Amino acid sequence: MVVEGLRVRHPGADAPAVEDVSFTVRPGEVIGLLGPSGAGKSTVQAVLARLVRPVGGTVTVLGTPLEKWGHEYFDHVGVAFELPASRLRLTARRNLTAFAALHRVPVADPVELLARVDLADHADRRVATFSKGMRMRLELARALINRPRLLLLDEPTSGQDPVRAARLREVIRAEADRGAAVLLTTHDMDTADRLCDRLAFVSGGRIAALDTPRGFRLRHGRPGVIVEHREPERSGGFRRVRRVLDTTKPEAADELADLLRAGLVETLHTREAGLDEVFAALTGDRL
Numbered sequence: 001m002v003v004e005g006l007r008v009r010h011p012g013a014d015a016p017a018v019e020d021v022s023f024t025v026r027p028g029e030v031i032g033l034l035g036p037s038g039a040g041k042s043t044v045q046a047v048l049a050r051l052v053r054p055v056g057g058t059v060t061v062l063g064t065p066l067e068k069w070g071h072e073y074f075d076h077v078g079v080a081f082e083l084p085a086s087r088l089r090l091t092a093r094r095n096l097t098a099f100a101a102l103h104r105v106p107v108a109d110p111v112e113l114l115a116r117v118d119l120a121d122h123a124d125r126r127v128a129t130f131s132k133g134m135r136m137r138l139e140l141a142r143a144l145i146n147r148p149r150l151l152l153l154d155e156p157t158s159g160q161d162p163v164r165a166a167r168l169r170e171v172i173r174a175e176a177d178r179g180a181a182v183l184l185t186t187h188d189m190d191t192a193d194r195l196c197d198r199l200a201f202v203s204g205g206r207i208a209a210l211d212t213p214r215g216f217r218l219r220h221g222r223p224g225v226i227v228e229h230r231e232p233e234r235s236g237g238f239r240r241v242r243r244v245l246d247t248t249k250p251e252a253a254d255e256l257a258d259l260l261r262a263g264l265v266e267t268l269h270t271r272e273a274g275l276d277e278v279f280a281a282l283t284g285d286r287l
């Protein structure tokens, strides 16, 4: 999928929600859109889900310009946005079989999909009785029913406990490994860091920076280690000291080696910028 110079203005809005956004998502790749509320992330996804028409730029999906696609577009695209599309009065299984019937491409097995999102035990319960987290997981399963080549996910791990969030990250990674191009939005730094191959920081309708999570941390972090160690006092006791050693300086290696040899080190961490710090540095805003 290739987006070039995308510009979107919502009807009645004073300013464009998206200005000059360009990026590519290759098969097998997971790209995360990060940014403060109102930055334009969902608007970019809404264009790709054909919910909103852009006023400028080009979007090419699977080699074909977006406007040239007919209804068969949705045979190749999976969408899980915040507003659930599932029918509340139907069971989880029935929802998936109903959506599967809409497609003219080979579909995934609903029961297997429900197991993947940890809903196997609830397949025959009505969705109205599901918790918010369960409904979100069903949305992901629904988005995967047509084994999509492009997967659009809005906050796929929100409302999940840490174990389930990790499980969903595995499911999404498996889709990318199968060859899907994945574009997701997230405010969850764990998901950004552990799942995404590249991150686009969106601010004010533009991409402020695009890089791998590691690239961002290295570029915005300062090399160094944080050492907590005991320091002998004249009284014969010890006090605890926390120091930051700049590992670009040669003397840091000697200092650290001395502390380690003396058995005084209690904790040792590398000093890296977290993605939230990177974000604040790039956009002057917080997530």
Ligand SMILES: Nc1ncnc2c1ncn2[C@@H]1O[C@H](COP(=O)(O)OP(=O)(O)OP(=O)(O)O)[C@@H](O)[C@H]1O
Pocket (backbone or CB within 6 Å): 010, 011, 013, 017, 035, 036, 037, 038, 039, 040, 041, 042, 043, 044
């Ligand atoms: N249907 C709409 N009509 C008018 N303006 C809209 C509409 N949808 C979004 N906007 C505006 O477009 C801008 C971008 O919104 P968007 O929902 O894309 O942000 P976002 O980055 O996805 O935010 P969040 O993290 O809160 O989901 C905002 O100023 C928003 O108020």
